[in-house]
Structure formats: structure tokens, C-alpha cells
Amino acid sequence: MKTNLLLFFRSLTNFDEKDVFKSTQGRLTRIYSGLLILFLIIFIMIVYSVLYFSILRNQETELETLVNQEAGFLEDYLTTNEKSDFRGIQNQEVVFAGANQLFYYVVNSNGELIMGNEADQRTRSAILGILNGKVLDDGDILKETIHLEGSEKGRGKPGEFFQRRPERDITLMIASESIYDNGRFVGKLFIGKDISFAYQLFHWLLIILLVIGIVFVGVALLISAAMSKKAMIPISRAFTRQREFVADASHELRTPLSVLLSSLDAIDMTIDTKEEEFAGKLLSNMRQEVKRMTSLVSDLLTLARSDSNIIERRTETFDFLPHAEKAIESVQPLADSKQIRLHLEAPDSLMATGDSQRLSQLLYILLDNAIKYTPGNGEVWLLLTREGNELCMKVKDTGKGIKKEDQVHIFERFYRVDKSRSRQMGGHGLGLSIAKWIVETHKGTINISSELGKGTIFTIVIPINPL
Template sequence: MYSGLLMLFLILFIVIVYSVLYVVILKNQEHELDSLVNQEAGFIGNYLLKNEPSDLQGIPNQKVVFAGVNQYFYYVVNSNGEMIMGNEADRRLRPALLSLVKGRFQKDSEIHKDTVHVESIPQMRGNKGEFHPHDDAHDIRLMIASHSIYYKGQFIGQLYIGKDISFAYQLFHWLLMILVALGVVFFGVASFMSVVMSKRAMIPISGAFSRQREFVADASHELRTPLSVLLSSIDAMEMTIEPTEEEAFVGKMLSNMRQEVKRMTNLVSDLLTLARSDSNTIESKTESFDFRPQADKALESVRPLAASKQISLSLHAPATLVANGDPERLSQLLYILLDNAIKYTPNGGQVQLFLSAEGQQLSIKVQDTGIGIKPEDYNHIFERFYRADKSRSRQMGGHGLGLSIAKWIVETHGGNIQLESEVGKGSTFVIRIPLR
């Protein structure tokens, strides 16, 4: 952002400097030309008063001496458009120059600019009749001013003076190139400095993120043991309770504790998985295996949860389906998607798992008749701890990490995951993973 602001300031600086110099230089040229044309018009007027000729034909051209810098031509044209007197730096251009000034009886204070093209001049070289350009073709930029000449109140003619300002435009071109080159140099320096400074700024941020990631991984790892002990102790206590009315309340409390401990265990396990995935410390093994038995096991593990909500589970897959990847992670992927589908499907709904080989890809599709997902939640559903409906997620025991882990598993296998959903009708997760 700061580099962008610096470059914006530099561009504005270049534009302002170029514009100011352009205006100042051209205004200075206009002022010089205006002074020159007034001076020469006054000289001709004084000559007429002293010599009293019938017209300007009596003034020889050599009497008119123009000392202006870069002056290219001067002409005096009568009211009929005929040149009375004049001279130019290149006689070949007289027709072109006269066509610029004939009929232009502009105001004395008016200055206009024109361009005249000069053709190359071929010149004989040697005895073989070979030619080479003596003067390359180019354009001459002229600034033209005029002044009316009167003698005893009668209009005699219009004085035109043209000044060559090609060098000024060439100077503008050089100036623009220099400013652009400086801008490129400053842009390179600014980019280099921004990269260096951003790397320095990222050092403490990266360190803090690494420490936070290590803390989450260590804390999750250390919490697994006490949670396992708690779960085992609750199971042992439930076994010692006799089915009497006095101990029914205690049994209910232990059941609730057991459910919460299992929920905490799953959360800690997910946090540990994500922390290790961030640090790339999870070893992933790749092997070819039959994916159908893994799907059967995942379906059986979630069948009690589906039965508690009278949800119909079905598997559509070939008898044998060879996949390539980490069997443990792909089984975890199936469990996450099936568990998520069952949780968000109302009682009496349906969850279907489709497995197939499409070309060189393994296709996994989990379809449910659940509550669906809103379109505005599509881009966030795979974010960590994101819940489209927070109150419903808490009631169902979700903590917003399952789909994040699912996406990570798919990406580590070089695949992609897509979502198709309609609110009130259900959702479909489609995963495609390369078979090789």
C-alpha cells in the first residue's frame, strides 16, 4: 500500500513538473516572438514614415534585418494574399509556408502553431550516379505571430514571423524520457525497499504465528491424555451404578459428562490435526488400496447416529474401487462428510454416499436431504470455526472444524471439493481425487 502511494505521488510529481515546464517554456517562446514581431513592425512603420514609399515594394529585403533566435521566416502579405517581401531559412519551403499564412489576417495578439514537413535532399556522390540523403526528412514545428502594418491610416500588409520551436518539443521529449526513466528507477527502488521492509516486518509476525501454532499443537497433544483418563473414569463409574431410582440422577449426570468429554476429545483431535497440517509435520503415506471396505467401515461407524434420527443410509459403489492415497485420511474424510450430513438432516431424512471412478479420478459424492446452505455461505463453509447457523451448530455438537479438515485432506491428495446446495432441500458435496 505504501509503495502504491509512493508511486502515485511520483506519477503526480512527474505530471506536474512536465506540465509546468511545458507551459513555462512555451509561454517564454510566445513572449519572445510577440516582442520580435512588434519590434519589426515598428521598424517597418518608421521606415515608411521616413522614406514615404508608395508601398512596401520600396523597402529592399536587405534593409529588414531580423535578429530573433531560431527565426525561420518572415513574410509581408497584402490584402490580396500576395507576398510583398520576405525571406525564409529554406527556400524550398516557401510554397508551404505561404500556404500557412495566406488568408490568415489574425489579430495582432494571436499566436498559433503549425508543422511543416521537410523532405530529404538527395545529393550526387561519385561518378556512378549514386545518391544518399544529405538532409533527412523531418518535421519543423513553427510558432507564427503576425502584426498589421498601416501607413497614414491605410492598411499596407500583414507581417508574419515564424519561429522554429522544434528544439523546444525535442526538449520536452527528452524531459519526458528522463522523468519516465527516473520513475522506473524509483519504482524499482520502492519495490525493493517494500520487499525488504515487508520481510523484516513479517519476522515477528511469523515468529508469533509459529509459537501460536506450536502452542496449539502442544496443548492439543497434552489434553488428549487427561481427556482419555476422564472418559475411562466415567465409563468405569457408569459400570458401578446400579439401576435404581436413587442413582438415576447420578447416571444422567455421568452420561452428560461422558458426552461432553467425547465432544472435547473430538475438538482436541481436530485442533491437533489442523496444527500439524499447518506445520507440515503430518506424515502422509500414499498407497493403492481398495476403497470400498473403507467406505463400508465409515458407513457402519455413523449408522448408530443415523438410526437415532431415523435417517436412511445408503451406499452406491462398485464391489471393488482401487484408490491411491492415504487410507486413514480418506476414511476420515468420509466420516466427516457423513457425520456432517447426518447432523444437519432432520429426522426421517436420507443420506447417500456415491463412489465411482470417472476417467482418471476418484469421485466421492455425499448427498443429504438436510436443511441446506445459503449461497452467501458457500465461500465461508470451509473456513475454520465458521458456522452458518451458530445456534443450530451448538445444539448438534459441531465446532466448525470438520469441513476445514475435509478440504485439507482433499487438497493434500491433489483433488478438489465442490458444494451444491438448496435451502430446505439438502446439500451435495462432490470430491474428485486423482487415481494416480
Template structure:
């Protein structure tokens, strides 16, 4: 339990790590959510389709059975009474109305109704007009819609729902079958069934499924968050072990590097390097490489300690201007070597709140980065100013610039836009990561604007607020 709380505190205390884990967990959450939602949509579509198919097939089967029964009854009646013409038949109730029957009509080859009945007599003209659009002399099942302009008044069969509101559509399922007696075509039998209730049922089912989908959408997102958190546990543990290894290794490497540097100094003091030019070049190269390794180990140790929150950040009021002048003075050898014009523009005293050493380190990193990527005879401008109570400074160079797609990545550890060029210039991809950490611990912001071939500007803003001792 203590280990888990420790990992949680480390995760909360480190903005860079927290941002990395948040992005990774966010991607996992989106993937899990998309898969669950896709399954949910497919489930709703399949359920609705199956229900629609089963219910409509059941309605068609009932109507088909009713059609066969009444068709057989008519044909038997005609055979029994030896009749082949109903034009003079006055009995309009010859065919018994089924329990779920909305209307039945017998229409001759001329499209004239021989006999029939319906729930609402006032709908007969509309129903007959609807039947004229159907193909006669054909056995089939049709779904038709009757536009209602008034409330239908008439008897209602048990178990059926009819449109009751004005201008509501009446959904009809119509089955037809020809009446043939002794090889002679008598007419076409049409039986209609009101399935408006079925369509309303489909709407209710779809509404319920959508509501359930919305509820389960929230459940899917919650499950995705839970699953992504569980998936991040082994990643977090591996990251913690890697971070501890980097910190321990960096700490252990400082001693042998210090011994190497001291040994090189002692050898230079005891040897006549003027007489042994080759040995002098070897010692110079060794010194430069040991210094580079020392800087790299120092940067790694800084990041490792910042990750574990063991690196304390001072919190005091001070004048930043003298520290800026000292940083400019410290990079003068680099400037003179490349014949770069370095200018400092400041309005004088610059009160700030924070850690003077860390903010000086931030400024040195930005100046060193600008000088490193600015060609000979270029220009670097450092501007210091106050914005209200905030401290602002900008480092502008006339260097090679940064591509727009690389700008969001330059603060990541070990990221280098041009690896071969960075190796030649001695870069190892940690300076800007440390700069971003310093800015974050002071609750500030750092912005970058750049144009290839014209230069880059880093703009830093440090608010005048008290920072917590853990850097958060």
C-alpha cells in the same frame, strides 16, 4: 538463524498456512505497488509538464524579443525616412533575419504582403495562407502546423531543425504585432520560428520517461515484494506463537478431559440411575459435553500438529472399500436417529495409496457433515469409484445446501455459515478444515457443488501417487 529456517520450513510445509500468507502478502504487494506506481506516474507527468512549460516559454520569450526588436527597427526606419506607405518599397531585406527566425512578413490591412522573407521561398503561399486564418491587428503568440507535401529546400539557420522527410508536419511558433507610425496603422508584422525540433525533443523526452517508468515499474514491484515480506515477519511470528499455544493447550486438555470421562463412567457404574433419574440426566449431559469437548480438542490437536508437521502421514497401498463400509457402519446411529436413508454405491475393490486412517477420517467427516445438515427423512448417498488409477468418492445429501458466496470459505477454520444452527448441531467449524488438510497431504482435490434447499455434493479425488512423509 535456526528459528528463521524453522519458520520457513513450517511455512512451506503447510498448504493452508502458505495459502493464507500468500494471499495476505499478495494484497500487501498490490497495495505497495499501486502506491509506488501512482507516485511514479505523477512524477513522470509532473516532469514532462514542467519541461514542456519551461521550454515553450523560453521559445516564446526568444521570439517575443525578436519581434520587438524588428518592430522597433521598422518603425524607426519609417520615422527617419518620413515614409508611411511601403507598397512601392522594393527592398525586401530591410528587416534583418534573426538567428532562429524561419520567416517574417509585413501584411497590410487588406491581407497583402508588403515585404518579407523566409528560409524556403517555395513555402510562401502556404505560409501566407496560414496567416490569413490569424486575427489581424492583434498582438499575440500562435502555434500553428504546416502540412508538408515535399521536402523543403532552402537555407537553414544555425541551431534549427527543419522537417526533412516527406509529409512531415512543420511546427511553427508565430508572433505578431501591429506596425503603427504616428498614429497610422501601417501593417501587421509576423515572425515565425520553426519549433519542430522542440516537438521532437518532447517526443524523445516522453519516450525516455516511459522507458524509465517501465524500468522503475519493475523496481517498484520488487520493492513491494520486499516490503510485503518484511511486513509479514511479525505476523508470521505471532501466528507461530498462536499455533504453538493451541497445540500445547490442546495436548494439556486431553488428560483432564479423559479423567472427567472416566469419572463419569465410574459414577454411572456405582450409582443406581433408575432410582435417581435427575442424576442420570445430569451424568448423561455431562458425558455428552465432555465428548464434544474431547472431539474439539482432538481436532485442534490434529490441526496444530499438521501445522507444525509433527503429525506423520502413513504411505501404503490398501483397499479403501472395507474402510468405507466401516465408516458407514459407524454413522448408522446418527442415521437411524434422524430416519435418514443412507446408501452406499461401490464397484467393489478400490485400491488406493495413502494413509488409511486419515482417508477414513476424511470420509467420516464428510458423512457426519452430510447427516448433520440433512433434515429428518432425508437421503445421503456415498458413491465410490475408480477414475483410471485415482480413487474418487462423492458424498451427496438432500440437506439445506450452501450459498454460492460461502462455498470458498467453508474450508477455513472455525467458519460456519449459520453459527446458531451449527451450535445446535454440535459443529465447531474444524471438520472441513481437517478434511481439506487430509486431501492436500494426499495431493488430491475436493470440490463442492450445492443448491440452497436441495442439497450439497462433496467430490473427492485422491491420486494414486506416493506422498512425502512430511505431508508435502
């Protein structure tokens, strides 16, 4: 019965409301916001990619259509005017105009530039350099970027003025088409479009999408926090009901256990255990189990109170040394039974502010724990000092020590390093959880340092005047 009850209470109390709820809500917030942000990133990538490729493809289609039409126009021009090549043709006779068209060049079969024109005269040398260095087949699209130096305002031929042109980079899209006269190759037409505006559009589009993304990240975090908080409501309610049940059950169990212990004492007084050895042994075992259950219920009630957001702690100024001496005296019989030597090192007076009963309970838990896990003929020290405005306590033993992987769990409820020895040690795995709670209610810290085969040291630091 005791084992089943212990497992039941363990399932209800084996977590800390503040830490678990906060970490769980934070984890949910991160998951929700992560999913929303991932969706946003995918959405931005899809939108940007679709616009990027659709706009560029549209420009390529327009350029391919234009170069095919103009190549056909040149072939018709040769046929109509009964010419075998482009010699004698002037730029004025053939004028190509397309949206954002930067240049057109016509090259004869010998690779010589016969005619052409460009929107900006500064581009000719750069474009010809590109065309001479690249082999562009019919249907291919070439994208290149050229840099134009700035030009000052000046006068050319009579009546002509050149406006100042700024330094800039131009992104070109170039297409070509061969020209034939009755099946004979006579030249090649090159047409280039300025698509700098498209890349500027992509640049600003990316900035806009990033700004929208940043704003959406903030919104996603707010939405995720609200969703996680809402998701925690039923969990919080269930925990509150379980916590209330643990507190009520622990409180109600104290009375029948006290009555049962008193009844066992009364029965023990009415029989002669020397004559009835079997009955005496049964009474001793029953008394021991009742005391264990009473201790467990008391610990559960303490933890149930610790789980509530109300801190039940008295604040008083007192000399801590007498309480330490009393704690040593309380555990002395247990130490004597294992021939363990207890040592107390402390100043003559040690004033502190806090709950004297809780701090005494803290010492008893740590000393009891040290004695239980120290083999016979070992030693246990209680070291008390005052450093500045802090009360420092150290409980040191010569026990077998605690493994590194176990040290992070020893303050968890019902956790035991050596589960096979739990019953003979007499503990329930709640003592260190209660100790940590007492330290935290005093706004202090508790740390462990342990080495296998050499022992363990618990170090507690508590402000003498906690706020």
C-alpha cells in the same frame, strides 16, 4: 468454560497460514508498489508539464520580444527615411535574424505582401495560406504545422546550386505586430519561428521518462516485495507462537479430559442411576460435554498439525472399500436415530494409495455432516468410483441444502451455516476444514454442489498414485 475456550481457540486458528500469509503479503506488495508507481506517474506528469510549458513559454517570449523590436525598427526606418509606406523598400534594406527564425513578412495596409524572406522557399505558399485564413491580432501567438515535400538537387541561376531537401513537417510559432507612422496604421509584420526541435525534444523526453518509469516499476516491485516480506516477519512470528500454543494446549488437554472421562465412568459404576435419577442425569450430561471437549481438542490438534509446514501422512497401498464399509457402520447408529437410510455404491475392490486413517476420517466427517443436516426419513449416499488414475468419492444427501453465499465459507474454521443449531447438532465447525486439509495433503480436490430444498453433494477427487 467450554464456550470461552472455544472462542479463544477460534481467535487463534480461524485462518490458514499459507493462504493468509501469501495473500496478505501479496496485498501489501500491491499497495506499496501501487503507491510508488502512482508517485512516479505524478512525478513524470509534473516534470513533463513543467518542461513543456516552460520551454514553449520561453519560445513565445522570445518571439514576442523579437516581433516588438523589429516592428519598432520598421517604424523608426519609416520616420528616419521620411516614408509614408513600405513602397520602394527592398529586403536587403531590412534584414531580420532571430534564433530558429523561419520567415518574416511585411504586409501593407491593403493586405499586400510588400517584402519578406524565409529560410526555406518551399514554405512561402503554405505560410501565406495560413496568414490569409487566420486573423492574428497583436500579442496573439499562432501555432501551426505545415508539410514540406522533398526537393531534388539542381542548378538555379549561374553559380547557384540547390541541395536536395528532405520531406518533413515543420511546427511554426507565429506572432504579429502592427506598424504605425505617427499614429497612422501602415502595415503589419509577421515573424515565424521553427519550434519543431522543441516538439522533438518533448517526444524524446517522453520516451526517456517512460523508459525510466518502466525501470522504476520493476524496482518498485522488488522494493515492495522486500518491504512486505519484512512487514510480515512479526506477524509470522506471532502466528508461530500462537500455533505452538494451540498445539501444546490441545495436547496437554487430552490427558486431563481422558482422566475426567474415566472418572465419570468409574462414578457411574458405583451408583445406581435408577435410584439416583438426578445424579445419573448429571453424569450423563457431564460425560456428553467431556466427549464434546475431547472431540474439539482432537480437532484442534489436527488443525494445529495442518498449520505446520510438516505434512504428517502415511503412504500405503490398500483396498479402500473395507474402510468405506467401516465408516458406514460407524455412522449407522446416528442414521438409525433419525431414520435415515444409508447407501453405499462401490465396486468390489478399490485400490488406492495414501493415508488410510486420514481418508477414513474424511469419509466419517462427510457422512456425519450429511446425516446431521438431513431431516428424518431422508437418505444419504456414498458413491465410490475409479476414473482413470483417480479415486472419486461422492457424498450425497437429501438435506435442506446450502445457500450460494454460504458455500464459499463452509470450509472455513468454526463456520456454521445455521449458527442457532450448532449446539444441538453437536459440531464445532471444524470438520469440513479438516476434510479439506486431508484432501489437500493427498493433492486432491473437494467441491460442493448444493440446491436449497434438494440436498448437497460433496465431490472428492484424489490421485490414486499421488507424487
